[in-house]
Amino acid sequence: MDPETLERLDCLIDEAGLEETDLIGAMQDIQRELNYLPEEAMRLVAQKIGVPLSQVYSIATFYKTFSLEPRGRHLINVCMGTACHVRGGVQILEKLKRILGIDTGGTTNDQRFSLEAVRCLGCCGLAPVIMIDGKFHGKLTQKGLDRILEQYE
Amino acid sequence: MKTCRTHLLLCAGTGCVSNGAFEVMRSLEEEIKRHNLTEEVSIVATGCNGFCERGPTMVVQPDGIFYQRLTVDKVPHLVEEHFLKGRPVKELMYTEAKGRPPVPRMNDIEFFRHQVLIALRNRGRIDPEKIDEYIANDGYAGLARILKEMSPEEVISQIKKSGLRGRGGAGFPTGMKWEFARRSAADLKYIVCNADEGDPGAFMDRSILEADPHSVLEGMLIGAYAIGASRGFIYIREEYPLAVERIKRAIRAAEEYGLLGERIFGAAFDFSLRVVRGAGAFVCGEETALMASIEGKMGRPRPRPPFPAESGLWGCPTNINNVETWSNVPVIILRGADWYSSIGTPSSKGTKVFSVVGKVENTGLVEVPMGITLRKIIFDIGGGIPGGKRFKAVQTGGPSGGCIPENKLDLEVDYEQLAEAGAIMGSGGLIVMDEDTCMVDLARYFLAFLEDESCGKCVPCREGLQRMHEILDDITEGRGTMDHLVLLERLANTVKKASLCALGSTAPNPVLTTLRYFRDEYESHINEGRCPAGVCKALIRFSIDPEACTGCTACRKVCPTDCIAGERKQPHKIDPDRCIKCGACHEVCKFNAVRKT
Numbered sequence A: 001m002d003p004e005t006l007e008r009l010d011c012l013i014d015e016a017g018l019e020e021t022d023l024i025g026a027m028q029d030i031q032r033e034l035n036y037l038p039e040e041a042m043r044l045v046a047q048k049i050g051v052p053l054s055q056v057y058s059i060a061t062f063y064k065t066f067s068l069e070p071r072g073r074h075l076i077n078v079c080m081g082t083a084c085h086v087r088g089g090v091q092i093l094e095k096l097k098r099i100l101g102i103d104t105g106g107t108t109n110d111q112r113f114s115l116e117a118v119r120c121l122g123c124c125g126l127a128p129v130i131m132i133d134g135k136f137h138g139k140l141t142q143k144g145l146d147r148i149l150e151q152y153e
Numbered sequence B: 001m002k003t004c005r006t007h008l009l010l011c012a013g014t015g016c017v018s019n020g021a022f023e024v025m026r027s028l029e030e031e032i033k034r035h036n037l038t039e040e041v042s043i044v045a046t047g048c049n050g051f052c053e054r055g056p057t058m059v060v061q062p063d064g065i066f067y068q069r070l071t072v073d074k075v076p077h078l079v080e081e082h083f084l085k086g087r088p089v090k091e092l093m094y095t096e097a098k099g100r101p102p103v104p105r106m107n108d109i110e111f112f113r114h115q116v117l118i119a120l121r122n123r124g125r126i127d128p129e130k131i132d133e134y135i136a137n138d139g140y141a142g143l144a145r146i147l148k149e150m151s152p153e154e155v156i157s158q159i160k161k162s163g164l165r166g167r168g169g170a171g172f173p174t175g176m177k178w179e180f181a182r183r184s185a186a187d188l189k190y191i192v193c194n195a196d197e198g199d200p201g202a203f204m205d206r207s208i209l210e211a212d213p214h215s216v217l218e219g220m221l222i223g224a225y226a227i228g229a230s231r232g233f234i235y236i237r238e239e240y241p242l243a244v245e246r247i248k249r250a251i252r253a254a255e256e257y258g259l260l261g262e263r264i265f266g267a268a269f270d271f272s273l274r275v276v277r278g279a280g281a282f283v284c285g286e287e288t289a290l291m292a293s294i295e296g297k298m299g300r301p302r303p304r305p306p307f308p309a310e311s312g313l314w315g316c317p318t319n320i321n322n323v324e325t326w327s328n329v330p331v332i333i334l335r336g337a338d339w340y341s342s343i344g345t346p347s348s349k350g351t352k353v354f355s356v357v358g359k360v361e362n363t364g365l366v367e368v369p370m371g372i373t374l375r376k377i378i379f380d381i382g383g384g385i386p387g388g389k390r391f392k393a394v395q396t397g398g399p400s401g402g403c404i405p406e407n408k409l410d411l412e413v414d415y416e417q418l419a420e421a422g423a424i425m426g427s428g429g430l431i432v433m434d435e436d437t438c439m440v441d442l443a444r445y446f447l448a449f450l451e452d453e454s455c456g457k458c459v460p461c462r463e464g465l466q467r468m469h470e471i472l473d474d475i476t477e478g479r480g481t482m483d484h485l486v487l488l489e490r491l492a493n494t495v496k497k498a499s500l501c502a503l504g505s506t507a508p509n510p511v512l513t514t515l516r517y518f519r520d521e522y523e524s525h526i527n528e529g530r531c532p533a534g535v536c537k538a539l540i541r542f543s544i545d546p547e548a549c550t551g552c553t554a555c556r557k558v559c560p561t562d563c564i565a566g567e568r569k570q571p572h573k574i575d576p577d578r579c580i581k582c583g584a585c586h587e588v589c590k591f592n593a594v595r596k597t
């Protein structure tokens, strides 16, 4: 990792707080900044907050937010909540897998998209729903997906 | 609020925002400026109004006119007609069905008419980002009252008397929980708001945090005073970015006003609050896992006792309540326990917020008195099933809950009645299902969900759910036998009895209730190799009914494997060998000609 990035991470961790209770928050901020948690970053958090690396690693693998591999430029979260399930969420996920040629949890070769299945996104009124980079797209049909993906370079 | 003649309460909840509420808002602002109406008409971006189905929505006050499905191109006409010329625009009002007259006023619309708003009292009425608006609507008056007039014991006795029970799932009496925490002697005590909202299909907590964050803060402050806590946490899902932002902003505002911090209202009462973001683990909604997560560890449940009231965060007495529970508290203090307990049933007092979703006409969030029937919620408020389909079941309580069939729709919703039917109240998700939903697939869905979310600490949950999931895979893929059903029930009962936390011990509920009420569907899968609802891929075939097909070619264009053939205006045909059963043709056919058998 280049020194600039390291310094940025250093600041992020300071801002999140240096107590054990701030650990997950700090890791979330790093995940958001880099799209994943490289080993060096995990070592840095462990050292700054003063917890064993194994604890950082256990958190990184337990919670779904975190990824140990670099993710694509855009993250597609497909809702697999119950409301979306009964309104055809599975077909939406299957279609996305076919369009992108990747499985759930995968990243396209051009690093453009990563695909994740998540539990309810909390706007079930719009089921089926996906969230791309934090923006919601609802009342989806298989047919409309291509047009939505086009918006993300 | 400015002293304007007219206020436009535009819903800026997540549902409406994703339908373009902010674009509509910008366009409203422009048009209002263009007509020099800025002194007379003000726009307030409120939290979720509940009627997500019809978003973006807007209420015009003081007349209470309700506009729905707003789009940018309709705004100029709306502003000119209504706000310049004083003629409300009929085309943008709600109609119950095509051809029916529009219902201009919000309070006359069926969806809103039956609701009683306590937890959601300020939804769609105030700007959630302005503490002054909360205060102007009796906000923090409950806190002021207890600090001036009531001892902690009196507060607890009011909450006990009100009959308030936890809205996070189990329905434990809130006042009693507070009393336990009050009695635990310690220098430092904690209070936690559980905003992890894991139940897929429920979004009331999100809505409350987005629409009225101060109501939660005030509830927590009252609770903190009652049990003697000086520090608090709000544990909120990261997937709710808007709610996180709003609650953080609310905390800052409360700090500036001296409502958080030291010597609040000049009393000997200090309280500080922090936000912790959940990182995507369902089990962290369980209180002991949640506390581990706040401490910066892996979120795994631990055995109780000791209960959090004795030993919670860092070993200190801790009191955890759900978002909706907290937001009820200030109203109970202000309007009194007698008033609150006059609403509801003998065992369950007050109101409950439900998210009515799935195969229902008016999806959205509703708050209704306990004791209302499911039928009223689904058919009167929810408007029934769309597309002339038949109602099949309603699922309550999420992955820990159960499916309730049609002949039980008249049961009066409260904690006990739902439990008797094999379901639970849970956090209030009501997922409506019609004839196109396969109950075996649904049971499989919940098991897959829970298997994935099981923390893996104890064997019955970790292994048992996996085995049960495999059996359901077998049944939905045509390899099922009747012995499987016996085994399934046995496994279900073991997992129920032997799991450490409620994730495992309630996980079999969806399987058990579907077996109880929809056994015939399991039998069709097993004995006839048929999925009656047309869902289970391995058991269905797609074909085109030549009588109904108009030859419009729409399906041919969307088929990903090019397995549909046919000339324009001639009946089309699907090649079953190449069909991957993606359902794209079924989705686009406007003539209902694609069959799943």
Ligand SMILES: Cc1cc2nc3c(=O)[nH]c(=O)nc-3n(C[C@H](O)[C@H](O)[C@H](O)COP(=O)(O)O)c2cc1C
Pocket (backbone or CB within 6 Å): B165, B166, B167, B168, B169, B170, B171, B172, B174, B194, B195, B196, B197, B198, B199, B282, B283, B284, B285, B286, B287, B288, B320, B321, B322, B323, B325, B326, B427, B501, B502, B503
């Ligand atoms: C697996 C599991 C998940 C849970 N998820 C939530 C949740 O998302 N939100 C919540 O308020 N309670 C949840 N609970 C219930 C909490 O453990 C706890 O009972 C509740 O927060 C107490 O608040 P209340 O008394 O106000 O309901 C969950 C319980 C289990 C076993």
Ligand code: SF4
Pocket (backbone or CB within 6 Å): B283, B300, B301, B453, B454, B455, B456, B457, B458, B459, B461, B462, B499, B500, B501, B502, B503, B504, B505
């Ligand atoms: S029941 Fe399941 S989720 Fe709960 S502790 Fe056991 S393995 Fe973990």
Ligand code: SF4
Pocket (backbone or CB within 6 Å): B544, B548, B549, B550, B551, B552, B553, B554, B555, B556, B571, B572, B585, B588, B589, B590, B591, B592, B593, B594
């Ligand atoms: S979409 Fe329907 S009507 Fe049109 S060709 Fe296909 S089956 Fe026939």
Ligand code: FES
Pocket (backbone or CB within 6 Å): A079, A080, A081, A082, A083, A084, A085, A120, A121, A122, A123, A124, A125, A127, A128, A129, B200, B201, B202
């Ligand atoms: S189930 Fe998909 S948003 Fe709730």
